[in-house]
Amino acid sequence: QSVLTQPPSASGTPGQRVTISCSGNTSNIGIHLVNWYQQLPGKAPKLLLYRDDQRPSGVPARFSGSKSGNTASLSISGLQSEDEGHYHCAAWDDSLNVSAVFGGGTLLTVL
Amino acid sequence: VLLQESGPGVVRPSGTLSLTCDVSGGSLTTADWWSWIRQPPGKGLEWIGEISNSGTTHYHPSFKSRVAISIDMSKNQFSLKVTSVTAADTAIYYCAKGGLADSWGQGTLVSVSS
Numbered sequence: 001q002s003v004l005t006q007p008p009s010a011s012g013t014p015g016q017r018v019t020i021s022c023s024g025n026t027s028n029i030g031i032h033l034v035n036w037y038q039q040l041p042g043k044a045p046k047l048l049l050y051r052d053d054q055r056p057s058g059v060p061a062r063f064s065g066s067k068s069g070n071t072a073s074l075s076i077s078g079l080q081s082e083d084e085g086h087y088h089c090a091a092w093d094d095s096l097n098v099s100a101v102f103g104g105g106t107l108l109t110v111l
Numbered sequence: 112v113l114l115q116e117s118g119p120g121v122v123r124p125s126g127t128l129s130l131t132c133d134v135s136g137g138s139l140t141t142a143d144w145w146s147w148i149r150q151p152p153g154k155g156l157e158w159i160g161e162i163s164n165s166g167t168t169h170y171h172p173s174f175k176s177r178v179a180i181s182i183d184m185s186k187n188q189f190s191l192k193v194t195s196v197t198a199a200d201t202a203i204y205y206c207a208k209g210g211l212a213d214s215w216g217q218g219t220l221v222s223v224s225s
Contacts, residue, residue, distance in 0.1 A: 002155055035211050037156075044205060044215045045156065056213075088156050090211055098169040100146075100158040100211055 003028065004089055004103035011109040017077045020106045022089035024070050028101060032092040034072040036065060039105070040085040048087070049074065076108075084110045112137040114206050114216035121222050122200075128193040128221055132206030139164055139184055144210040147180060147191045149202040150218070157202075161210040162189055169210075196223045 005023040012018040022034065034052050037045040047056050052072060053065040062077045072089055089103040118130035132145070139145065146161040160170035162180040170178050174193070182189040193200060203218040 037212070044218050045212070046215065047213055050211075050213070090156070090158070092211065096172050099171045100161075102148075102156040102158060104155040 002104040003093060003101035004091065006087075006089060006103035006106045008104065009107045009109065011111055012076075012079045013111045014079055014081060016079045017075060018079055018108065019076075020074045020087055020108070022072045022074070022103045024072075024091060024093075024101075026070060027095035028070075028091045028093040029067065029072055030070040031094065034065070034067060035090045036063075036072075036074045037088045037090065038083075038085060039088065040082075043085075045088060079110055081110045084108055112141055112208055112214065114208065114214065116204060116206050116216045116219040118204075118219060118221070120220060121224055122196050123225055124197055124223055126196055126223075128191070128196050128200060128204075128223075130191045130204055130206075130219065130221070132189050132191075132216060134187045134189075134208075139182065139187055139189070142208045142213070145182065145189050146207045146210050146212055148205045148207055148212060148215075150205070151199070151202040159191065159193075198223050 036049040038048040039045040049065040052067045064075045086105045088105045093101045113135045115133045122128045144161045147159040162168045177194045179192045201223045205218045206216045208214045
């Protein structure tokens, strides 16, 4: 059971906007920045967003992040078939000394 | 910077899992921290721990008594050891740059089986 809670699945049709949530508490998301990772089928995870809403070079602007209180969100606009895969959130957690925690991951299906 | 994990693909129960991460295209000094993360089959990611360039380590409490991460600056690599493994340690193991994983290796599957 993961410390950060994500919905196990999400879906949308091409062109739609999809939002994936990541819920934590005051020991992690409430006080620390969040990273998001994209994991395409059979591949290693790749950094998608860092520091809640910052995109690494090469990540399209249709991927965006936000945070409110203990919940972070990843939004994907203009959904494309190649976006299908798993999305994971992560943050540091002060209740575990110096340790990081991940969400359980969300499988995004493009219908 | 590219990261590549290496090590045995099968480990016997109660044995020790040993993996190495070779860093190429830059030195270990390009980041302050380096980490290990694993993913059991069909499950989510689990943060194992991290090591700094000076050798300071932090481990997730669920692994703390069984895990050791070391670093060799001269070889530009860092390593993971997990002792007393069981079937629950079967997973894809990833090494990564940064404590919260800025970039990842391709991962290596380690199966615990007799």
